[in-house]
Amino acid sequence: MSDVMKIANGPVMWVFSLLTVGIVLLQAGLVYNWTKQYNSSNNFLNKKEIGICIKTGMIVSVGPAITCIAVALTMIKSLGGPLTLMRVGIIGSAGTEMIAASLGAQLTGVTLGVDELTIQAFTSACFACAIMSSGYLILVPLLNRGIGARLQKFLIPEPGAKKSIWTTIIGKILPLVFIVFLVSQMFFAGWDCIAVMAVAFVVMYVCDHLGKRKEKMWLIEWASGFGVIAGLIVGPIVASMLY
């Protein structure tokens, strides 16, 4: 292991990394706690429903989380474990962080994964990742307090208040437009990806529909998980048949 990688995997970097992840968890914990109090005082969801939301949120996240394994491992080899945990654990995704880090290193004349990492290249990569996330970290609170607070009031009225037509348009049509846009991008990724999407769609739809019809809560909770698993099984099979 080179001297730079020893520093990159050293205890100080681990402390920075774990503190960063700790702040992400702290935010999630505080928001969870406060939302639970807010929910209890208004009775939006009962305990069972909260448990269902938590399980569903966890299940649906497994697929995308394991997807980053290859890029995350490349990042670990290039920049060490602590920076990978720190960067992929906040704001970006493994892919975008790798792009920012590569840009930083490249400006010092080092190509990540090809040339030997220098102290300047590693520092530059750290700066690039930090600058990339700083835009969101500064602007999201400002935007949320400004335009966000007004939009929230408009889109989600207090109980009893009149509902705007925009609630329906934005609540139903916009998510559909957004997901159709994402799905359409996958049409250019190849037949294997299209097959994966189709199978995941059918399995999720059928499980969710059956779960609601037969009042099987476990089937509703796991519907998205079954959909993702079915897609992951079909993907390599279709790919091996086609390519």
Next chain:
Amino acid sequence: MDKQKVEDVGGEGISNKQYLDRIHKICTATMLMLLVMTLLPAIYMAVVHDGFPGWNVIGGIFVALLGQEGYSWILEPTEMFVLIGVVGTYISYTAGNVGTMRFPAILAGRNAVNAKNGTLKSEAAGVFALVASVLMNLIILGIIILFGEWLLTVLPQQIVSAFDYGVPAVYGVMLATVIGVFKK
């Protein structure tokens, strides 16, 4: 939740305004803490290990990222806001993977409890699912960092190649969820 805590924050019930006021405080404070934390490794490397690459490099990074990400810094959270709400935007832009992980988690959570969009119930359901997705992501990331290389050597190639299909599979699931919501 214990009664005492509710009484502490507002008598009969916590209003949406009270709820969001504290959310703004919690999330702004934690995001500012993160801003400092993200800069610390770079400062540490520059000061302690004499790795400062020069102002021309820092300037080059800033200009390149401003060109590449400037649009996203402002427009992306604004666009996503109408889909995921105030709390969703804060957590999503702290924990990352907005389109592939946070948005699907919010949708799935709302769908699982049959919450209608545009209601406070759907907001609360989305937040619980979102927090769970943050936890799950960090657990899996921790496993990848500790055991990833070993896992890739012991898992059959077919399973490893299946990991590449996580995103299209989630998009398929999201489409089914959104169509379900649309039909309600």
